Amino acid sequence: MRLLTDEACRAGVATDRSGHRPATLPDGVVRATTVDDVVETLRWATENRTPVVTRGAGTGLAAGSSASAGEVVLDLSGMDRILDIRPDDQVAVVEPGVLTADLDAAAGVHGLFYAPDPASAAISSIGGNIATNAGGLRCAKYGVTREAVLGLDLVLADGRRLSTGRQTVKGVAGYDLTSLVVGSEGTLAVVVGATLRLRPRPLETATLAAHFDDVVAAAAAAAAITAARLQPSVLELVDSVTLEAVDAARGSALRSLGAAALVVQCDGRGAGAEIDAVAEVVGKFATTWRATTDPVEAEELLAARRAGLPALEATGDVFIEDVAVPRSKLAEAVSGIGEISARTGVRIATIAHAGDGNLHPIVVVERGGTVTQGPPWEAACAVFDLALRLGGTLTGEHGVGLLKRTWLKTELGEDSLDVQRGIKAVFDPLGILNPGKGI
C-alpha cells in the first residue's frame, strides 16, 4: 500500500463536482489498481482506526466523496478494466473505475447496451454510479443502476472479501445485499467488481422536440403521454431559464418558440409509430413540434436538453439539485421552483426527467461564488422542502452525500435511521467507511 501525501495529490481528491469545498485536505491518498491494494488499505485503516473515503471519477454532486484532515482517500479510478462481456448471458463483469460510457460502447460491439445513462456517463465511473444508484434519462423505461446490478465483489471494512448476488437474471437466495450496497455511498463496503446486466441495443429510435407557452402546458403534455400509455425511453422537460442559456451559448432561438420544451425519444421496434402517437398527444398542448427518425436531425432536437447544463455552467458556478416527486406533481414542482427563485432572487434553471418525476433545479451563482451557504443554499433548502411537501424525495439519483444529510431525518424519520445505523454497524462496526456521509 502506497500512501501519497504530497499536497497536490491530496488536493486533487479533496472533493467532487458538488461545489462543496472542505476546509482541510485529507491526510493522503491510495491509488488502487488491484483488489489486493484495496484489501491492504482497509486492513491498515482498520488497524489504525483511520476513516477511508472511497472515490471513483470524482463526478459526484452531493459531496459524497469529499474528504478532510484525519481521513485517507481510496482512489479506484485506476481499477478500470472491463473483465468480461458475455453476450449470450447479456452480462458484463467490470472493475469499479470503468467509465459508464466506455462500458456502453464495449457492449455496443455485441449489439447490446448498458441501460443506466446518467448525463455524466462520459466522465462518471460504474463504481460511482453504484455508490449513488445513478439514474439518467432512460430510467422510466429501463430502470436505474440498481436494476442493472446482478452481483458485487466487495471488500469489507476489515479487509475481508465478500461476493453478493449472482450471475443469473433471477435469484432470491438470502437477503439482497447487492441492492443494499447499491446507493450506500461508500459507507457499507468498497465495491471492487460488479456483474452487470446488459440489454439488447434498440434497433430504431425516433425523436421529437416540442415547445410550449409555459411549463404547465409542457408538464400537462408529459402527463398526457404517460396517460396515453406510451413509454418513451427519454422524456425530458427544459424550462425557460435553460432555453435562454442554450440560445446564448449556441446562437439558437429556442426561447422564441415558447417558455418550455419537451424532448422525447422512443426506441425499439415500432419507434417511428410510437413517436407519431406521441406527436398526436403533444400536438394538443404545444406551440410547435418536430419529429424525426433521422439520427443526425435527432441530435439537433436533443440539443435543447444536452446543451442545457454546459450552457448554464458557462454563465456561472452551479449547484445541481436532484429532487423527485410523483409524476402527477411535476407541474406543481416546476412552478414552485419558479416561485422560490422569484422570492429569493436566486437564479434557478430546471431540467427534469419528466418520465419519472425527477427534477434537477440548477442553482446558478456568479463565478467563484458559494452555492452551499447563504441565499443559494437557502433556495436549495426551499426546494427540498417543496419536494417533501409534494410527497417526493430529497434525492432521486445523486445521493445524500454530505450536503443533504441534515435533511435526511425529515424525510426518513428517526426509526428508519435507527435501523439504517444498525445495518451500518453490521458492515462497518468501527465506522471507518466514509463517515458523515449518506445516512
Added chain:
Amino acid sequence: MRLLTDEACRAGVATDRSGHRPATLPDGVVRATTVDDVVETLRWATENRTPVVTRGAGTGLAAGSSASAGEVVLDLSGMDRILDIRPDDQVAVVEPGVLTADLDAAAGVHGLFYAPDPASAAISSIGGNIATNAGGLRCAKYGVTREAVLGLDLVLADGRRLSTGRQTVKGVAGYDLTSLVVGSEGTLAVVVGATLRLRPRPLETATLAAHFDDVVAAAAAAAAITAARLQPSVLELVDSVTLEAVDAARGSALRSLGAAALVVQCDGRGAGAEIDAVAEVVGKFATTWRATTDPVEAEELLAARRAGLPALEATGDVFIEDVAVPRSKLAEAVSGIGEISARTGVRIATIAHAGDGNLHPIVVVERGGTVTQGPPWEAACAVFDLALRLGGTLTGEHGVGLLKRTWLKTELGEDSLDVQRGIKAVFDPLGILNPGKGI
C-alpha cells in the same frame, strides 16, 4: 387480538403448497384484518417471546410459511383491500392480502398492468409475492417483484411501524430497506402495505409456439432469439415429460410434434413484426412452428405451457423446484436434469423461463408419496448441485423457506451468512419472526 386455537383453524395454516408436512401444528392463528391487529399481535409476541409465522395465501413452494408447535401464525389474507390506484402516477397502494391477479385486473381498468406475473397469480397474494420476491413469465422484459415495489409499510418485531421507500419512481435517500425486505420471507418485518409500480398495458401481443426434436435444439433457439436482440415478454421452454402429461390431460398430440417446445409472446407496439423476427430465428431450429396475433388462437398456443403444471399434478404429487442458471447454460441444465431423472428413477418434468434462465424441474411422485425425503429429495438435491456447478442459484423466485436452508451456506458462504444474520438481528433482535426460514 384474537388467537384461534381450535384444531381445524391450526391445521388450515400449518403449511403451504411445497409438499412439506410439519410433524406438529402451530399453537394458534390470528386472522388480521387491520394494521392494528398486526401491531397488537407482534407486541404480544415480543412480550411472550413467541415466534410468529406470517402467512398470505399459503401458495408458497419452499415451506416458508409452514408452522409448528410453539409458534403462532399471523394470517394476513383478510387484509385484502386495494387502497388506491393513481393512474397519473402509475402507482397502486395495496394491503398484503390482495391477490396478484386482482391487482392486475384493477390496474387494467386504467389501461395499466402489474408486471410481475407468477404462474400462481390467480391464487397468490402480493404479500407472499413480496416475501419471496416472486418472478413469473414476463421478468426478462419487465423485472421481478422487487423492481415493482416502490415502498413498504412495515410492522417491526416489537410492534413499531416503519415506512420504507417512496411514492416516486426514483429515490436514493438512505439505504434501500425496501429491497432488503422484499425476498426476506417474513424474517425481517411484517409487510402491512405496499406502494407498487404499474406500467402501461401493452396494446398488442403476438404469440408463437414451436416444436423441436430435442431440448438442446429448443434451448439453442431460445439463445438465438436472445442473440438476435429480440426481447419477448414470454419465452418458455417445455420438455417432453410435460408435453406427454399435457397430451394425456387434454387429448392433444403435442409430443408427436417434437420432444420439446418453446412458447413465445411479444408485446407492445410492433409485436407482430417482432414475432415475425422470432419466427425467422426459430425456424432454423424447429420441426414446426405457428404464430398468431389473434388472442383466441394465442391461448391455444400457450396451452402447452399453461396446462403443463395442472396436467402433471393430475398424475401425482409434485415438488416444484426453482433453480436458475446463466442463460447460456440452459441446455446443459435441462439435459443434466434428464440425466438425474434417468439415474435416480425419479420422474422429473421441466418447464423453464428460458428468457431468464430460471428452470422449474417438477419432481412427480405417486399420490400421497413424500417429496421432501428419500429418492425424490435426493434427486432434488442433485438438481441444486447441478445449478450451483453451472454458476446458478438454488432459487430463482420461490425462496429458500425451510426446504432449501441446508443448501444456503453452499451457495452464499459463511461470511455472507454472518452479515445476513447481523441484519436479521437489527430488525428482529429476539428472533421471533419466522425462525428457521430464509437465511
